[in-house]
Amino acid sequence: MYRNEQKRRKLDEEFEQLIMDERTRLLQLRSPWIMEDISDHIRGWFAEFYAATGNFHPYPDPVKNGTVLVVIDETMDVGAFQESLTKKPLTSEEKKKIKDKKKAEKRKMKEKLKNQKMKDAKRRKKLKDAGIIDVAYSIASSKPIGIIEDTMKQFSIDWRNVDEYLNKNHGPIKAWVTEQELDVIHHELRELVDEYMRVEYELLKTALAADQDEPYKPGKVKNKKKKKGRKKKKVIDPTGDRTLSSLYHELKDASVIEEVSHRDFNEFIADFNFVADDTRDEDYLTTVGPAKGDIKMVVQESMLGMSEFDIAKPKSILLVGPVNSGKKLLCNIIASELDAVFINLSPEKVCNFSQDMDMFLHIVMKVAREFQPTILYIEEAHRVFHKKIPPEEKDILPTLLAPYIQKKILKPIKKSDKIVLLGTTSLPWMAKPLLKRNFQKILLIPKCDYGTCFLLWLDLMTENAPEALENYAYSALAKIMKAYNSGDLANSVANTLSVSRKMRLKAEALDPMEFLEYFLTEMDPPLFPPEDKLMDKFNKWFGASNKFEKMRNAAMAAKMAKQKKK
Known part of the structure; x- marks a missing residue:
């Protein structure tokens, strides 16, 4: 993993160097011609309007992207401009009336949409209470799915004529770099030419006013407002004088970073639950939960955000289930499939850094951010939030990490970071409620069907x-x-x-x-299957932490109350 990261860094440096070299080359060879082409285009625009109307079209302000409006044909045509010259300017009262009218129309449209939504909601509720499913009602498609589809379409277009077989060293495609840099340079030069041509425009307008014996006062130029960003506090990096390689090897030597054997999702053998709908009765009292195959699919979908797709993902996932139910195997598979750095933050590892937890977690998060994707793993996470620490576990200080998880681990993880905190537990009821609050997604591994x-x-x-x-x-x-x-x-x-x-x-x-x-x-003692009481205990704990289970229980309670009244 470390070698792969080093190779990636080298390729990134080569790519950045190519961009710089190509930009320098294009600026030297193409910039004079680009500036001349833009200037000729704007002068032609001046000449077109002067020949037809004897006047010049107002020069677009930088706030409206300047003469880009001329290129995309979003300025007035000659006829519309001629009409605007003969039309009397609106008074302030007339402008106010038009503005108020637009506001009233907008408000009226909003109210209409709101009333329509209310009617639809009431209609669907009536149908639902009557036991009728409204098949005409379609749920809006998911935003992440749309992003994935657009990305795949763009990928197929970009790579349609590219043969990567010939690119053994994974070098950048120079034609794409040239195209992208030309676009950037063209936009930068257009802004520069716009400033010069505005001066020329003002000279032409002044000369025209002098010829017509009319006073001329240059208008105010509306520039783009610069966003006032909050002044960020300078973060002092206590490891600023150390290389990433030394930090990585420090964690590796302490066995905090672990090597994960290659596993894939095919090794997590599981089937889907195909009988859930057949066993659900009218009162929702008998419902078969998901099978292991369903949980496997949820885990795979949760990991989509850890790939190249920029979609939402949970910052932390907790896998709950009996011993030997496949929790650790799933964690290994995730790390292996993503080729992620596997950082073990279990109590056995963390207790060695009890003297300076702030420095330890700073190094962990710095390495995690630099060597993404990264899995932060806690085995038997209930130990970190123990209600009462067992005597045999006091030596490893199991609750040492608990106060730092929110502030030092979860909070610094940004939406774009490919970092996830992954925990497992076989005794969740031994932990405080803080366990549920520190894991955004909790998945119960069911027993084998x-x-x-x-x-x-x-x-x-x-x-x-x-x-x-x-x-x-x-x-x-x-x-x-x-x-x-x-x-x-x-x-x-x-x-x-x-x-x-x-x-x-x-x-x-x-x-x-x-x-x-x-x-x-x-086996000594003999090994028997998990008792039903134990699985009921898991289901009860999971039900108290699952919002959908709470909603189901509330719906059942409401239905039972209705039946009692009848």
Whole structure:
């Protein structure tokens, strides 16, 4: 990852150097011709109006982009200008009346739209109360989706005729740089020529007024207002005298930055919930929640903002679920898929920097910002917000990071930063409510269903012994062991199908009881599936932190109250 970042920096420097060189070349060779072309165009515009009307069109102000209006043909034509010369100027009262009329029309239109929206909302409510779905009502498309579609269209246009196979060193495309710099230079030179031509325009107007024996007073030039930005406080960088390389290696040597093995989303084997709608009754009392495949899809969508697409993303995500349910695997997959720097901020790592947490977090965030995309990881995040610290955890000072998360980690992350705080927890109820407030998106990893369990057995078994176990009784295994967590099943397969057992497969068929023996005899104490009480505890905690679950409960309560009244 570090080598990739160094290579990226080198390519960026070469790109910046090419832009500077190309800009210098274009300024030397093309700027005199560009300025002459712009001047000739504006003088031709003067001559056109003088020949037709005997006068000159008002010179566009810089606030309206100057003579760019002439290029895009947004000035008055000769006929309209001739009419404006013969028309009497409006009095201040007439101007005020026109202004008030426009305001009244605008207000009336706003009121009309508001009333229309209210009518539509009332109509939809009546239909909803009657149990009718309004299929004519269409939801507006998502803004991020629109950005992605526009980006993809532009990408297909830009790269249509570019063959990257010949560009082995990933060098910049010079034709694009030339085109972009020409556009920038043209705009800069037009502003400069506008100033000179305004002087020429004023001389022409003065000469015309002298010929007609009329007084002439130059009008005020309306320039673009400069935005008054707030004076930013100078931030003193305590590590300003150190290189990024030294900061990176300091965290690497302390094992805070970890190497992540290559994993992809295909390794998180999961199926979608296809029966939720079939099991939902009229009173919404029985609703099957999402399956692991649905959670996997939500995680993938949440990570879109960590890519090149400039779309909204959560600053922090918490994965909740029983031990061995695949939380850590998902975190590794995310880091691997993004090729992100993986910074571990778990209590075991952070406690070594308890003497100067401000400096430690400053280095972490500086490295995270410079080597984006970055994953900030907290394992078993409930420990950071413990209600009561267990005696065995007192040595690692688990709550040391808690006061710094909002101010030092989440607040400095900007919308454009490709940084996310990723946490896991298997005991969320042991943490204070502050845990929920520090994570914007909380996802509960559900227990395995039949579909996920079947796919898991099929993939793990055929991967270990593809020929001997091609037609095994996977359906039966999935039905019997679907209550176990996916990590437990993976461990069972890995332990049972050892090298020696694989060698005996053709002579001695694999008995399904061998997988159960791993859980019941080889594990001490025996490993059983998570109890329903435990999953209910997860669902209860998650329901209290999920706004949609709260809305559903409120709707159910309102419906039950209505039925009681009847």
